[in-house]
Amino acid sequence: MIFANIEYLFLLILLIPYIVWYIMRRKRTEATLQVSTTRMYMNVRKSWKVYLIHAPFLLRLCTFVMIVLVLARPQTTDNWQNTEIEGIDIMLAVDISTSMLAEDLKPNRLEAAKQVAAEFINGRPNDNIGLTIFAGEAFTQCPLTVDHGVLLNLFHSVSCEMIYRGMIEDGTAIGMGLANAVTRLKDSKAKSKVVILLTDGVNNRGELSPLTAAEIAKQFGIRVYTIGVGTNGTAPYPMQTYAGVQYIQTPVEIDEQTLTQIAAETNGNYFRATSNSKLKEVYEEIDKLEKTKLNVKEFSKREEEYEIFALVAFLCILLELILRNTVLKKIP
Numbered sequence: 001m002i003f004a005n006i007e008y009l010f011l012l013i014l015l016i017p018y019i020v021w022y023i024m025r026r027k028r029t030e031a032t033l034q035v036s037t038t039r040m041y042m043n044v045r046k047s048w049k050v051y052l053i054h055a056p057f058l059l060r061l062c063t064f065v066m067i068v069l070v071l072a073r074p075q076t077t078d079n080w081q082n083t084e085i086e087g088i089d090i091m092l093a094v095d096i097s098t099s100m101l102a103e104d105l106k107p108n109r110l111e112a113a114k115q116v117a118a119e120f121i122n123g124r125p126n127d128n129i130g131l132t133i134f135a136g137e138a139f140t141q142c143p144l145t146v147d148h149g150v151l152l153n154l155f156h157s158v159s160c161e162m163i164y165r166g167m168i169e170d171g172t173a174i175g176m177g178l179a180n181a182v183t184r185l186k187d188s189k190a191k192s193k194v195v196i197l198l199t200d201g202v203n204n205r206g207e208l209s210p211l212t213a214a215e216i217a218k219q220f221g222i223r224v225y226t227i228g229v230g231t232n233g234t235a236p237y238p239m240q241t242y243a244g245v246q247y248i249q250t251p252v253e254i255d256e257q258t259l260t261q262i263a264a265e266t267n268g269n270y271f272r273a274t275s276n277s278k279l280k281e282v283y284e285e286i287d288k289l290e291k292t293k294l295n296v297k298e299f300s301k302r303e304e305e306y307e308i309f310a311l312v313a314f315l316c317i318l319l320e321l322i323l324r325n326t327v328l329k330k331i332p
Contacts, residue, residue, distance in 0.1 A: 001074050001075065001076055002075050002302075003072040003074055004073035004075055005071060005072050005073050006072055007072075008071040008072040009068065009072050011071070012065065012068055014064075015061060018061075018064075019061075022057055052327060052328060053328070055320075055323055055328070056320045056323055056324055056328065059316045059317075059320040060316075060320060062316045063313045063316040063317055063320075066309045066310070066312045066313035067313050069309040070306045070309050070310050070313065073304065073306060074304075074306055074309065075303060075304055075305060076302065076303050076305055088127055088190055088191070088192040088193070088194060088290055089127070089129075089144055089185055089188045089190040089192070089193050089194070090124070090127055090128070090193075090194045090195075090196065091130045091144070091182075091184050091185055091194070091196070092117055092129065092131050092132065092195075092198075093132040093134060093138075093177045093178060093180070093181040093196065093197040093198070094110075094113060094114075094117070094131065094132070094133050094134075094158070094198050095133075095135065095172060095174075095177065095199035095200060095201065096110060096133045096134070096159070096160055096162065096168070097135040097160075097171060097172050097200075097201060098135075098160050098163055099172070099200055099201055099250075100113070100160060100200055101160055101238060102200070102230065102235040102237045102250065103235065103247075104230060104231035104252070104274075105229065105230075105231075105273075105275060105276050105279065106276055109200055109229050109230065110158075110160060112229075113198055113229060114155060114156065114158065116279050116280050116283050117155065117198075117283065118152055118155065119280070120283040121151060121152060121155075122148065122152075123287060124287070127146070128144040128145060128146055128188075128190065129144065129145065129146075129148065130142050130143050130144040130151070130181075130184050131151060131155055131158075132177055132180045132184070133162075133168070133177075134168075134172075134173050134174070134180065135168050135169060135170050135172065135173065136168065136170050136172070136173055136206070137171075137176060137206070138173055138176040138177040138180040138206075139180065140180060140184060141158060142154045142155070144184060144188070169205070171205035172201040172202060172203055172205060173203065173204075173205035173206030173208075174197070174199055174203040174206070174210040174213075174255075174258070174259075175203055175206050175207075175208035175209045175212060175213040176205070176206035176207070176213075177197065178197055178210060178213035178224065179208050179213040181195045181197070182195065182216055182220060185220065185222050186220040186222070193220070193221060193222045193223070194222070194223050194225065194268075194290055195217065195223070196224075196225045196227065196286060197225070197259075197262070198226075198227040198229055199226075199228065199229070199259070200228070200229045200230045200252070201254065201255070202253055202254070202255040203255060210258050210262055211258065211261060211262065211265070213262075214261070214265040214266055215265065217266050218265055218266050218267075222266060223266050223267050223268045224262050224266040224268040225269055225271070225286050225289075226259035226260070226262050226268065226269075227259075227271045227282055228254040228255075228256055228270070228272050229254075229279060230252040231274045232252065232274060233251075233252060234249040234250060235249070235252050236248075236249060237249070237250040254272075256272065269286075269289070271286075
């Protein structure tokens with residue numbers, strides 16, 4: 001509750017001198033009777049009227065307070081106002097080829113990418129975010145949505161098992177992954193549209209080259225941030241054998257030149273993530289770069305709430321008049 005004329009509340013200070021005046025006046029005008037001893041009155045019960053002597057005074061105080069509150073115009077409001085929020089449309093394009101099982105990032109590249117991306121998603125509650133996954137081909141795992149709970153559930157279900165089950169062909173189709181994400185963003189009305197593309201390899205599949213997909217993204221005003229994930233040199237890769245899981249050292253091959261060109265073509269940036277901490281820093285850097293303020297105008301809806309205070313003031317005045325003319329009536 002707020003007050004439209006809050007300055008009227010300062011009138012409540014007048015209660016202090018009024019209370020002092022009432023106490024001083026009561027002492028001067030109170031009738032007295034001098035007696036030699038009051039022992040004889042010790043067991044006399046006080047009349048219930050004695051307890052009502054100060055009731056008119058208290059009712060007058062209450063009336064004054066209620067009138068002041070009415071003058072101050074109490075109001076309820078929905079607290080609508082002009083605010084700024086940050087929100088953009090983002091598509092995550094994540095490589096899920098079997099090479100993402102390499103364990104130079106812990107527990108492996110794909111799981112590390114999922115964990116850091118989940119933190120990124122949770123940190124941007126106002127954004128529309130979607131998910132494209134790609135290997136030898138690409139498809140949309142989750143379209144743009146503000147329901148990040150659904151997005152995260154679908155993201156957590158992503159794994160290389162999808163390749164082993166024949167749901168998607170193995171390989172690295174960077175151009176197809178980027179093109180799929182662009183398709184989801186091209187009709188967006190957002191002021192800022194972004195693709196975050198993460199891969200650990202070289203484009204070796206798909207009918208569309210990565211640079212052609214980048215040109216399409218540029219035409220639709222979509223900025224692309226590319227991330228090459230993987231350590232330098234070689235990385236431990238788990239191989240399933242009859243004797244169990246055996247680790248072999250595989251060379252890390254990331255087409256950094258192409259990823260850099262994609263980013264440059266679309267006014268984005270290329271990042272290299274060689275560890276879990278570096279990958280986290282990359283997403284934090286992107287989070288800082290992509291902050292678009294949106295003005296939201298909220299209208300205030302106020303309702304006057306003085307009626308209850310006016311009613312209480314009226315009842316106090318009425319009750320005081322009744323008391324003064326009945327049980328507390330003075331005889332001249």
